[in-house]
Amino acid sequence: MAKIKICGLKREEDILYANALKPDYVGFVFAKSTRQIDMDTAKELISKLDKSIKTVGVFLNHSVYEVNKIEKFCNLDILQFHGEEPPEFCHSYEKEVWKAFRIKDENSLKALEAYKIDGCLLDTFVKGAHGGTGKIFNWEMIANISKNKFIILAGGLTPDNVEDAIKIVKPQIVDVSSGVEVEGTKNFEKMKKLIEKVRGCNE
Numbered sequence: 422m423a424k425i426k427i428c429g430l431k432r433e434e435d436i437l438y439a440n441a442l443k444p445d446y447v448g449f450v451f452a453k454s455t456r457q458i459d460m461d462t463a464k465e466l467i468s469k470l471d472k473s474i475k476t477v478g479v480f481l482n483h484s485v486y487e488v489n490k491i492e493k494f495c496n497l498d499i500l501q502f503h504g505e506e507p508p509e510f511c512h513s514y515e516k517e518v519w520k521a522f523r524i525k526d527e528n529s530l531k532a533l534e535a536y537k538i539d540g541c542l543l544d545t546f547v548k549g550a551h552g553g554t555g556k557i558f559n560w561e562m563i564a565n566i567s568k569n570k571f572i573i574l575a576g577g578l579t580p581d582n583v584e585d586a587i588k589i590v591k592p593q594i595v596d597v598s599s600g601v602e603v604e605g606t607k608n609f610e611k612m613k614k615l616i617e618k619v620r621g622c623n624e
């Protein structure tokens with residue numbers, strides 16, 4: 422049943438790939454990153470995106486003002502907060518909110534309880550980095566978590582490991598960025614393989 426988010430689209434080709442392969446969600450990174458996109462380009466790309474695909478804006482310690490400005494300008498469906506945004510910050514939006522938690526050990530999950538959010542995005546803790554690292558964490562550590570939470574599993578997922586990840590964690594959504602890239606750009610064959618693998622698990 423896992424749905425698919427492909428994150429970090431920034432070229433027109435990426436939109437064509439998405440329109441052909443139809444992941445459930447695509448992500449636009451407004452955080453400082455090699456995948457960062459400005460709001461004008463994001464709006465232009467979103468206008469060319471198949472309407473069945475939901476759009477996720479990835480923010481990292483932005484101000485409420487910046488989030489609102491970008492969210493309204495681009496008409497994003499979902500807000501993903503990938504930094505140290507506190508619960509009150511995440512609770513102040515009317516749109517669907519996903520909050521990222523970077524997993525280091527069992528204690529990393531304690532923070533979740535204070536948040537009343539639509540989705541808990543679990544990504545790998547990497548010192549000095551916030552996301553898009555291409556690193557996996559120990560999925561066994563959270564194997565029992567998804568029973569009562571809406572889990573978006575991220576961190577180093579690839580066409581080769583995504584089936585194992587789904588078997589162990591049973592997330593509602595898998596979120597992939599580096600794992601479908603070649604030399605820093607999205608790759609059609611890798612996106613296709615990833616989507617086939619995930620949809621194969623759902624049959």
Ligand SMILES: O=C(O)c1ccccc1N[C@@H]1O[C@H](COP(=O)(O)O)[C@@H](O)[C@H]1O
Nearest residue numbers: 428454552553554555575576577598599
């Ligand atoms: O993708 C980025 O560059 C990025 C930068 C800052 C915060 C979040 C970012 N992306 C998110 O990182 C995870 C995992 O990515 P990967 O598959 O390990 O490369 C995913 O949730 C992206 O939305």
